[in-house]
Amino acid sequence: MATPVPDQQLADWRVRAQRFQQEISNAVIGMDRAVRLVTLAVFARGHVMLEGDVGVGKTTLLRAVARALGGAYERIEGTIDLMPNDLIYHTYINRDGKPQVDPGPVLKHGEDLSVFFFNEVNRARPQVHSLLLRVMAERSITAFNREYFFPHLQVFADRNRVEKEETFEIPSAARDRFLMELHIETPADPDLQLALMFEPRFHDTDRLIERVTPAVLDYREIAEAGRQIQRHVQASLPLQHYALELWQATRKPAAFGIHLSGIDMARLILAGGSARGMSMLLRTARTSAWLDGRDYLVPEDLQSVFRETVAHRIFFTPVYEMRRSEIIGGVMDAILDAVAAP
Numbered sequence: 354m355a356t357p358v359p360d361q362q363l364a365d366w367r368v369r370a371q372r373f374q375q376e377i378s379n380a381v382i383g384m385d386r387a388v389r390l391v392t393l394a395v396f397a398r399g400h401v402m403l404e405g406d407v408g409v410g411k412t413t414l415l416r417a418v419a420r421a422l423g424g425a426y427e428r429i430e431g432t433i434d435l436m437p438n439d440l441i442y443h444t445y446i447n448r449d450g451k452p453q454v455d456p457g458p459v460l461k462h463g464e465d466l467s468v469f470f471f472n473e474v475n476r477a478r479p480q481v482h483s484l485l486l487r488v489m490a491e492r493s494i495t496a497f498n499r500e501y502f503f504p505h506l507q508v509f510a511d512r513n514r515v516e517k518e519e520t521f522e523i524p525s526a527a528r529d530r531f532l533m534e535l536h537i538e539t540p541a542d543p544d545l546q547l548a549l550m551f552e553p554r555f556h557d558t559d560r561l562i563e564r565v566t567p568a569v570l571d572y573r574e575i576a577e578a579g580r581q582i583q584r585h586v587q588a589s590l591p592l593q594h595y596a597l598e599l600w601q602a603t604r605k606p607a608a609f610g611i612h613l614s615g616i617d618m619a620r621l622i623l624a625g626g627s628a629r630g631m632s633m634l635l636r637t638a639r640t641s642a643w644l645d646g647r648d649y650l651v652p653e654d655l656q657s658v659f660r661e662t663v664a665h666r667i668f669f670t671p672v673y674e675m676r677r678s679e680i681i682g683g684v685m686d687a688i689l690d691a692v693a694a695p
Contacts, residue, residue: 380417380561383540397640398579399532400508423568424467427458431476437484441496467572474510475520489530533661586639588650591695600631602688609691623668630666652694660685
């Protein structure tokens with residue numbers, strides 16, 4: 354077991370994490386919560402799915418994250434004709450008229466790959482999802498008769514929720530690999546909306562990204578920092594029981610007295626939160642406590658990230674799954690209301 358690092362080192366990392374958030378906020382506005390959640394994901398070492406309408410700033414947010422994080426950044430567009438091999442290599446005719454094979458976006462930078470952004474992932478075929486699943490789960494891939502490792506990699510994916518033609522639903526196993534799902538919306542504040550429309554600086558994304566100081570964090574050190582954060586933040590016995598009851602409520606909400614209008618609760622849940630999902634909830638909650646300067650968990654740490662880390666791991670029976678977007682928020686709120694916090 355690695356020797357625990359001094360409290361001062363974790364405090365230094367906290368200062369850098371706070372600066373990381375500030376640098377990202379130089380490129381985006383109205384996304385304070387999203388910026389914090391992405392920061393938690395970085396230090397909890399988890400992948401993130403983004404969902405939102407077209408043009409709400411998802412790509413700008415991720416470009417800012419990649420610049421402040423350092424390391425190599427790659428992006429690929431999901432299309433119906435994209436094949437798994439397109440992530441690994443591409444072939445073409447070189448200047449000498451001979452066929453040539455070059456590494457694709459996943460392999461191009463080797464171990465220096467830090468952020469991989471898969472835009473409109475639900476436009477890609479299931480075969481591509483399967484390859485992405487391995488990269489996310491194992492941070493490795495086999496190609497050219499050898500295995501490649503990406504120890505610093507974090508995957509960010511964007512799901513198109515507007516257009517449904519020529520799209521493929523993300524399988525539950527793949528969705529469960531994402532630490533969290535974030536819903537990015539246009540800011541509700543009219544002043545921020547006016548700024549986005551009329552301030553010229555928001556019309557030039559490249560210049561916005563240049564405002565972000567590069568490599569605020571050292572991407573090569575974050576994995577170890579994340580491990581030390583998990584060892585550093587403790588959970589009391591009552592807090593552990595609270596987390597367990599939250600898990601049980603995702604599986605059998607009716608047993609906790611949860612009832613929603615027009616919903617047959619006995620037929621609602623096909624599968625509740627997974628063991629991996631609940632461990633992801635605790636990883637994120639511990640990171641949140643650390644970022645707030647504590648070495649112990651409180652119920653608010655779990656509550657603040659409960660929806661983003663757990664909602665996409667709850668699956669409804671088919672008759673209700675078609676209404677997921679209108680039901681899931683009520684289910685998550687009802688669970689938090691029904692389970693008594695210590």
